[in-house]
Amino acid sequence: MNRPVVGREQDAAESDRMDLKDWRARALEFEGEVGRAIVGQERAIRLLVIAVFARGHVLLEGDVGVGKTTLLRAVAHALGGSYERVEGTIDLMPSDMIYYTFLNEDGKPRVEPGPVLRHGSDLSVFFFNEINRARPQVHSLLLRLMAERSITAFNTEHFFPHVLVFADRNRIEREETFELPAAARDRFLMEVSIGSPTDDESRRALLFETRFHDVDQLIGALKEGVIDYRQINALAKIIQSSVVVSPAIEKYTLDLWKAVRDPAAANVSIPGVDMTRLVAGGASPRGMSYLIRAARVSAWLAGREMVVPEDIRDIFYECMAHRIFLSPVYELRREELVRSLIDQIFASVPAP
Ligand SMILES: Nc1ncnc2c1ncn2[C@@H]1O[C@H](COP(=O)(O)OP(=O)(O)OP(=O)(O)O)[C@@H](O)[C@H]1O
Incomplete structure (x- = not known):
């Protein structure tokens, strides 16, 4: 090639x-x-x-x-x-x-x-x-x-x-x-x-x-x-234009995004937490595009020419956690809840 x-x-x-x-x-x-x-x-x-x-x-x-x-x-x-x-x-x-x-x-x-x-x-x-x-x-x-x-x-x-x-x-x-x-x-x-x-x-x-x-x-x-x-x-620029994101990975990322924005609709649950109220906003399009940018670099560093689900999952917390806003009632337990939210999303959104 x-x-x-x-x-x-x-x-x-x-x-x-x-x-x-x-x-x-x-x-x-x-x-x-x-x-x-x-x-x-x-x-x-x-x-x-x-x-x-x-x-x-x-x-x-x-x-x-x-x-x-x-x-x-x-x-x-x-x-x-x-x-x-x-x-x-x-x-x-x-x-x-x-x-x-x-x-x-x-x-x-x-x-x-x-x-x-x-x-x-x-x-x-x-x-x-x-x-x-x-x-x-x-x-x-x-x-x-x-x-x-x-x-x-x-x-x-x-x-x-x-x-x-x-x-x-x-x-x-x-x-x-x-x-x-x-x-x-x-x-x-x-x-x-x-x-x-x-x-x-x-x-x-x-x-x-x-x-x-x-x-x-x-x-x-x-x-x-x-x-x-x-x-x-x-x-x-060359890394971004060369490392491939397949349609399956595109769909997976979009599904993850949907689940972060509306965990209840994606059947994501955390015991004792009202999932309809947990996430107040965030997970911006900018954030999601940064995630993909970082995933392409992660794949390149691992010697691959295409992004695999692990590239996305491995950096998801660090790329997304600071841009997810929780309802004030959950804000004090932020670290624990955002971690569980992301873990539960990974468990319920099927990977390609
Ligand atoms: N993981 C580490 N590896 C190498 N050196 C370390 C590590 N942790 C602490 N040190 C040493 O501890 C000292 C303080 O480190 P440094 O000034 O980089 O910390 P800092 O996190 O920037 O601290 P502060 O927030 O107080 O500025 C340095 O001498 C540094 O070499």
Whole structure:
């Protein structure tokens, strides 16, 4: 089979062209390199790799000190682009993301680019920590950055074609927080949970292997630019147009979608739950199309040229859970109920 070829985004030199199989080998090398810095997070790393090649932004969920920053710095390093981290605080203003002012040594006011503008179009990983501590005005700026990969500043439109936004929501200290609006949440491809490793060997390594105690050294030891971040947009398009979704998988996905929107009509039940009231909304068309985008990448990473039901099921929870709205009465049991809902849907919707 003659596979499509991909060159650099701007300079498609013949020598740089590779087919999808070679790209897959590089993607797996990229995954392996990130895995050298992070222990016990194989699934989270795979999901992030899927997001990178699906060009989707990611919400991160997890405690403090579980390696989120290390993981994202490793991703940026292995992609070769720039990394930036911003802390969400209640007094953070949108302008703080764009520029900062100070007096120079001569006492004259100076304006310098802030975290978003500083790296120009090289920005590849933008980590917004505790995003729900920032005000809605900041969320809107982020929404624009995510949706259009551009912002307007100083009367100029700045483009960030390679940027992926990763945002962490602080779920524990909820006071003084602003929940992300649904429109912003829906623009994230997936929400990935990062936990503490549970196996003894990973825990032992984290505590006693000194390389895990110095993040700069840990990241510096990784191979830089295993995959060129400037080539991924073009590659992502080729993956999407090459990996096949059969009519049977199309029907399966549509049936799953129907069941999420109206579980009662699909005969899905959870003991003690009124299925006619459980789901209040969500599961947008954007969300479902992101799911398919991610499933195609998942199939490609597994060495297949077509999507199988497992590709859909494997990433369904991470792609859909953050965009399913429950009735307020069920919201407190959200995690448990959304998991059961998805499990029950898989059990009742026949797979091809
Ligand atoms: N799974 C892990 N693999 C590798 N290193 C880890 C892991 N979990 C924690 N660490 C180590 O713990 C320290 C803290 O990690 P890091 O700063 O990345 O966490 P974080 O989740 O971003 O924390 P915070 O939310 O407080 O910023 C680092 O030295 C890091 O190397």
